[in-house]
Amino acid sequence: MREPSDPTSPAPEDTCYIRSTIDDHGRAACLLQWGPVTSLLTPTIVITTGRHLMAAATTAETDIALIESLRADLRLPDDVLASVLAAIRERRPAPEGRAALRIAAVAGAKTGKPLVHIARGSMTGQLDPDQARAMATQWLQTATAAHIDIRLRYALGEWGHLDPTQIERLFTIVQGLDR
Known part of the structure; x- marks a missing residue:
């Protein structure tokens, strides 16, 4: 289990966790941890992933509404x-840009519920649309934080009252407050 004061400890196996950090060149980055999967991502890819999650949530809900309407109003056989539905999905524009996760909108055939499937490497998950939107919001906030954090790290370094180790310790403490 992740210690709240230590955002660098491993994420629980079923938790997809993302936080702002820096890469080896001192640029803004986001660290994804999900079970055995650990990836350093650019904020641009994280923003794109957030957009894809939002789109998938809406698509899944729209597909369920369409299925219900076609069954009830037009009495179409399955x-x-x-x-x-396949023809409509083919005409629907795909979200642009490279995402960090494989994301698919799913209309649950048996449950009649909209779902969003996510995956990366060996890890897979299933979210309802509200969970997908909440995850997207977190990813968008993390990408924004990465850009802000890099500027703050620079300013603290220029200020001259903290050495790089103290600056990183400060960020570890601040990131631990969200947990």
Whole structure:
């Protein structure tokens, strides 16, 4: 289990965790930890991933509403409904840009519930649309924080009252406050 005061400790196996950090060149970055998966990502990729999560949440909800409407209003049989839905999905524009996760909007055939499937490496997960939006918000906030943090690290270094080790310790403490 992650200690609240230590954001560098491993994330629980089922938790997809992201935080702001810096890369080896001192540039803004985001660290993704999810089970055995650890990746250093650019804020741009993290923002794109947030956008993809938002789009998938909306797509899953729209697909469920469409399925319900086609069944109830037009009384389409499932095989025809599947063909119509496939044609609509093919015409729907895909979100642009490279995302850090594999993201898929799913209309639960058995449950009738909208879902968002996520994956990276060997890790997979399933979210409802509200969970996907909450995750997207966290990813967008983390990317923004990475840009702000890099400027703050620079300013603290220029200030001259803290050495690099003290600056990093300060950021570790501040990041631990969110947990």
